[in-house]
Amino acid sequence: MFRTLCSIGFVEEIPNLLVLMKEDGAVFGSETFKFLLNEFIRFDRFDSTLEILDHMEELGTNLNPSVCGTVLVALVRKNQVGLALSIFLKLLEASNGIDNGDSSLLPGSIAFNELLVALRKAIR
Known part of the structure; x- marks a missing residue:
């Protein structure tokens, strides 16, 4: 259903x-959210990207680092550094509650x- 909505704009x-x-108690997997996040970015709907992340948290879907x-x-490549930073900070917040020192909760080195x-370029 989501793919159809995105494909027709x-x-x-x-x-x-x-x-x-x-409200109906539907459960979503991280791949569904990854698809939706990528589609909102593709359509330059950056404000909706944050809404999707909020929905993920409300539905109990963890912020998956690969997503x-x-x-x-x-x-970052679309020059939305502020939004990227806020997502990164949400990931840091989520990882702070875990005391086992597991760095796999953070995005990979490429994203980091x-x-x-981008942040270095922004402060120049």
Whole structure:
């Protein structure tokens, strides 16, 4: 259903649909959210990208580093460094509650490096 909405350009309907599905107790996997995040980035709907992340948290879907790493790189390359930084900070927040020292909760080195390079360029 989400693929169909995105393919015909009705991405603005997805947040409302997610709310309705949440009320019905629907469960989503991280791959579905990864698809939606990538589609919102593709359509330059950066504000909706954050909404999707909020829906993920509300539905109990963890912020998956592989999902967010892809999104971080895409946002940085589209010159949306502020949004990429806010997503990265959410990942850091989520990893702070875990005391086992597991760094696998953070995005990979490519996403991290892209973000650091963009931040360095931004302060010049």
